[in-house]
Amino acid sequence: MSIHHTPRSWPIISHNKRLNGTWDKIVKIDKALATYQVSLADSIKGQVGNGSKIRFWLDIWLTEDRLKDQFPTLFTLETAKSCVVADQCIVTNGNYSIKWNWRKQPRSGEAVNELMEFLDLLYYFRFKGGEDKWVWGGEALDSFSVATMKKVLYRVDPPCSKSILEWNSWMPMKVNAIVWRAIQNRLPTYDNLIKRKILFGPDICCNCLAASESVDHIFASCYVASVVWQRIGRWCNIQTFHIKYIQGLFVAVKQVPEMEHKRKMVYSIVMAAIWCLWETQNKFIFENKPVKIDKVLGDIKYLSFLWIKNRANCLNLDWNRWKSIVL
Known part of the structure; x- marks a missing residue:
């Protein structure tokens, strides 16, 4: 993944078009699944352990959507867009706090509304400990199988x-x-x-x-x-x-x-x-x-x-x- 990452962007699935190989084929599969309105990236959800691997804004972990899509105004104010959960959620003496990296303080009505909604979501969040895990979201199962992917595809007609x-x-x-x-x-x-x-x-x-x-x-x-x-x-x-x-x-x-x-x-x-x-x-x-x-x-x-x-x-x-x- 690191060789496919670029500091100039923050894609959901990092992909260096100049490099061929297994990862290049996986990305092409994700593009093919788009024909069926199925996203490989959207079917994988993070379960936070210590928060060291799951990206705060770019991965699905707190809700069913990425935080960057759910709160676009706050995301554009954030400077550390690729930060992980552990970078943002700080625990001090058992108390949780959020470390924001604002480009400028959220003052517009839309930004303030998003911030209030965001804080409500984060209020009940707690680290579970251990390593972060990735679970398969398709068919509400933890592990991926070809059979579950077939069921998802068979339910959706490829849109022409x-x-x-x-x-x-x-x-x-x-x-x-x-x-x-x-x-x-x-x-x-x-x-x-x-x-x-x-x-x-x-x-x-x-x-x-x-x-x-x-x-x-x-x-x-x-x-x-x-x-x-x-x-x-x-x-x-x-x-x-x-x-x-x-x-x-x-x-x-x-x-x-x-x-x-x-x-x-x-x-x-x-x-x-x-x-x-x-x-x-x-x-x-x-x-x-x-x-x-x-x-x-x-x-x-x-x-x-x-x-x-x-x-x-x-x-x-x-x-x-x-x-x-x-x-």
Whole structure:
């Protein structure tokens, strides 16, 4: 693992693309499982013993999600992003305390709310002693077996692009086209341009400098995208999107109740968000315009309202209600 790690990023599964071997094959298996909406990394959970091996922000151990995804605002303020649990949770004379490594103190309302929720989660945490352990989360068993993985895969049909993307008449053709190309992984992202030998050099995302710039990263796992989906979930009064791959967005949309056009409205907002995230990425690269999450969200609300109001004749939308709407 150490030879695959780079101090310039903090991926869930470290991978040096220049090195072939067993670990390279394991990473490729994880990418193949993404077709089935199954993540190998998400199926492994840490059980804290002394906290010396489990990463505080990047591994699954306290809840069913990584803390970096559950509390994205706090994660961006953290300077020691790859720290282990023992580095953060300090025991002094039997009393537990948290050692924060803030870039700046959390003062915004969102950061303070996340911090309060975080502290509530950590209140009952205690070290169990001994070595940290990794357990297999699939089928709620501690140990991995091929049979359990087969059961997981057989329960999920591999999503094809036709079943994931439904052409949306409420959205312009250019938006439908961009979303279709994103699902097909045919957008000119850094990783695709390097594969085609059009660009050379590092393919690090220019927004977060944390991972390779790929379709899944830009629209799902990047810090900017994760905050956008979190706020869209609150805005639409639906379960917050916790997704690692772009296909997961459309799987989540299909779980929205089909009533009074709610699902299609959420679907339209998701497509507008993909359009805005892609436009924001390009403006940063080609026009050097800084990324402002509040502006991205404002553009999503405005464009989705404009497109739906003018293309869905059955809806009577009001802007003041729409920008603060809870569907």
